Amino acid sequence: xxxxxxxxxxxxxxxxxxxxxxxxxxxxxxxxxxxxxxxxxxxxxxxxxxxxxxxxxxxxxxxxxxxxxxxxxxxxxxxxxxxxxxxxxxxxxxxxxxxxxxxxxxxxxxxxxxxxxxxxxxxxxxxxxxxxxxxxxxxxxxxxxxxxxxxxxxxxxxxxxxxxxxxxxxxxxxxxxxxxxxxxxxxxxxxxxxxxxxxxxxxxxxxxxxxxxxxxxxxxxxxxxxxxxxxxxxxxxxxxxxxxxxxxxxxxxxxxxxxxxxxxxxxxxxxxxxxxxxxxxxxxxxxxxxxxxxxxxxxxxxxxxxxxxxxxxxxxxxxxxxxxxxxxxxxxxxxxxxxxxxxxxxxxxxxxxxxxxxxxxxxxxxxxxxxxxxxxxxxxxxxxxxxxxxxxxxxxxxxxxxxxxxxxxxxxxxxxxxxxxxxxxxxxxxxxxxxxxxxxxxxxxxxxxxxxxxxxxxxxxxxxxxxxxxxxxxxxxxxxxxxxxxxxxxxxxxxxxxxxxxxxxxxxxxxxxxxxxxxxxxxxxxxxxxxxxxxxxxxxxxxxxxxxxxxxxxxxxxxxxxxxxxxxxxxxxxxxxxxxxxxxxxxxxxxxxxxxxxxxxxxxxxxxxxxxxxxx
DNA sequence: AACTTACTAGCA
DNA sequence: GCTAGTAAGTTC
Numbered sequence: 154x155x156x157x158x159x160x161x162x163x164x165x166x167x168x169x170x171x172x173x174x175x176x177x178x179x180x181x182x183x184x185x186x187x188x189x190x191x192x193x194x195x196x197x198x199x200x201x202x203x204x205x206x207x208x209x210x211x212x213x214x215x216x217x218x219x220x221x222x223x224x225x226x227x228x229x230x231x232x233x234x235x236x237x238x239x240x241x242x243x244x245x246x247x248x249x250x251x252x253x254x255x256x257x258x259x260x261x262x263x264x265x266x267x268x269x270x271x272x273x274x275x276x277x278x279x280x281x282x283x284x285x286x287x288x289x290x291x292x293x294x295x296x297x298x299x300x301x302x303x304x305x306x307x308x309x310x311x312x313x314x315x316x317x318x319x320x321x322x323x324x325x326x327x328x329x330x331x332x333x334x335x336x337x338x339x340x341x342x343x344x345x346x347x348x349x350x351x352x353x354x355x356x357x358x359x360x361x362x363x364x365x366x367x368x369x370x371x372x373x374x375x376x377x378x379x380x381x382x383x384x385x386x387x388x389x390x391x392x393x394x395x396x397x398x399x400x401x402x403x404x405x406x407x408x409x410x411x412x413x414x415x416x417x418x419x420x421x422x423x424x425x426x427x428x429x430x431x432x433x434x435x436x437x438x439x440x441x442x443x444x445x446x447x448x449x450x451x452x453x454x455x456x457x458x459x460x461x462x463x464x465x466x467x468x469x470x471x472x473x474x475x476x477x478x479x480x481x482x483x484x485x486x487x488x489x490x491x492x493x494x495x496x497x498x499x500x501x502x503x504x505x506x507x508x509x510x511x512x513x514x515x516x517x518x519x520x521x522x523x524x525x526x527x528x529x530x531x532x533x534x535x536x537x538x539x540x541x542x543x544x545x546x547x548x549x550x551x552x553x554x555x556x557x558x559x560x561x562x563x564x565x566x567x568x569x570x571x572x573x574x575x576x577x578x579x580x581x582x583x584x585x586x587x588x589x590x591x592x593x594x595x596x597x598x599x600x601x602x603x604x605x606x607x608x609x610x611x612x613x614x615x616x617x618x619x620x621x622x623x624x625x626x627x628x629x630x631x632x633x634x635x636x637x638x639x640x641x642x643x644x645x646x647x648x649x650x651x652x653x654x655x656x657x658x659x660x661x662x663x664x665x666x667x668x669x670x671x672x673x674x675x676x677x678x679x680x681x682x683x684x685x686x687x688x689x690x691x692x693x694x695x696x697x698x699x700x701x702x703x704x705x706x707x708x709x710x711x712x713x714x715x716x717x718x719x720x721x722x723x724x725x726x727x728x729x730x731x732x733x734x735x736x737x738x739x740x741x742x743x744x745x746x747x748x749x750x751x752x753x754x755x756x757x758x759x760x761x762x763x764x765x766x767x768x769x
Numbered sequence: 770a771a772c773t774t775a776c777t778a779g780c781a
Numbered sequence: 782g783c784t785a786g787t788a789a790g791t792t793c
Contacts (some may be wrong), residue, residue, distance in 0.1 A: 161792095162770095167792090172793090190793090207793080754789075758787045
């Protein structure tokens with residue numbers, strides 16, 4: 154008698170053994186999907202092993218075997234297994250994140266694997282990893298193209314990952330123009346997702362260009378993975394399992410003996426640290442264009458004096474704008490914020506308008522005359538009377554791009570000023586001064602004559618150990634948009650973010666930031682994990698998370714530090730209350746193993762517990 | 770995750 | 782004794 158070991162896409166470890174009638178022996182292979190009876194349901198499972206003996210009594214018989222050829226090969230099984238051990242999910246859940254939706258639902262496919270290129274003998278990369286730190290986008294691409302060509306030459310395939318669909322399409326154009334290859338394009342929500350997946354599985358594409366989930370592209374003889382903008386946090390999945398593409402790429406190139414290239418103008422501290430430690434190879438490509446002049450403008454005195462109450466420009470930046478305008482130059486003013494005002498409040502009773510479903514202030518959009526929640530996208534008409542005290546004095550305060558637009562038109566009536574929201578393409582002739590939030594950084598190729606960073610301190614002052622890294626990333630992004638001059642307004646004059654830019658040496662930032670992370674015991678020196686608890690009732694969330702916190706503390710080992718229990722951020726989201734427990738360790742796999750054991754017997758009705766390893 | 774069973778508190 | 786609510790256990 155043969156038994157199939159089957160895993161399921163639910164948070165239960167498994168695998169579960171099933172009897173296989175001899176009529177199905179021929180169809181039974183590791184890596185195929187099968188329908189199995191489970192409790193009193195019929196579920197889709199994945200055969201991860203075949204065995205002749207089992208210790209389980211009262212076995213059930215496997216239902217239907219769906220696939221003729223395995224949809225998961227040995228490498229993909231190893232990868233998903235490893236992923237489940239790192240990110241604290243079941244093997245089945247890991248498999249399901251690696252597959253297109255249609256396959257998870259049991260859709261039938263026909264695989265024609267006859268034409269598969271035999272895996273060539275020599276392995277291209279041996280698990281080597283490179284960090285290409287290129288301040289100049291094009292230089293980075295030259296390296297990518299060369300590596301792709303080399304890999305194709307040795308008869309191996311390539312996966313190129315980009316943060317978003319736009320970048321995928323751009324990369325497709327670049328690669329199509331410079332490399333002769335069969336391209337495969339993969340991203341979730343692509344209408345042809347399954348079709349493309351099958352094409353790749355059949356070996357009919359050798360350069361796969363994709364977003365995050367493309368890390369699981371079913372290529373047969375992988376030689377190279379490229380992750381562009383490796384620091385970008387979209388590579389981290391927001392749903393469970395919260396895997397990070399970069400980490401999965403490390404696993405995959407080790408398993409398949411391929412090469413990995415991480416590319417960025419602003420590498421993550423994690424990758425930079427590995428490079429410093431010589432764990433991965435580091436290639437720094439300095440900027441070939443002129444490095445802009447960088448000026449720090451002190452905003453300490455900005456708000457002094459009754460007439461300057463609402464001033465948003467330092468004298469220095471104002472003068473720079475005037476002289477740039479005089480020489481017919483183009484100006485970009487940047488701030489990390491959207492909307493007209495950051496919040497709306499009642500002048501009479503002081504109540505701040507909040508989202509009814511989240512613990513977050515609503516943001517006022519002047520042009521559309523609407524109040525919006527940035528978290529859950531709740532929208533409402535601005536009330537004319539205060540919902541709390543019925544007075545008619547709702548006031549809008551704080552600075553957003555819309556507010557700045559109106560301020561600037563007052564200051565520079567002769568200039569044409571344009572505010573860029575999430576608009577597609579920037580028409581440089583449309584204005585003299587452009588005002589924008591973060592969206593600009595990706596969108597334009599244009600080089601401005603002056604960039605004014607109006608507000609960056611809010612990004613630096615956030616209670617997030619990655620605040621400086623993110624702010625620095627923004628500034629490096631802006632650097633791409635000028636060769637001439639950047640004026641940064643700040644109160645934090647001595648911050649290493651700015652020192653690094655003023656001295657035109659990005660390593661200053663990394664050295665100082667690493668030093669601080671080390672002192673505080675944060676990544677990349679330690680791994681973090683967050684256990685999140687979610688429920689409709691505020692009190693229960695608090696109670697249950699405290700109980701869990703104490704329980705985890707009781708069982709903790711010396712390698713695992715159960716740090717704190719706190720309300721989530723935000724503490725209320727879409728009508729649910731959040732609490733979270735923070736854990737630190739040198740080894741994320743140990744956290745995962747620890748939590749798998751101790752979360753299993755923690756059940757409180759109505760409370761949903763999730764785990765995020767290496768949160769971003 | 771989904772479902773079953775066990776236990777507890779409140780109530781006529 | 783009954784029910785509702787929740788805690789705890791199980792799934793091949």
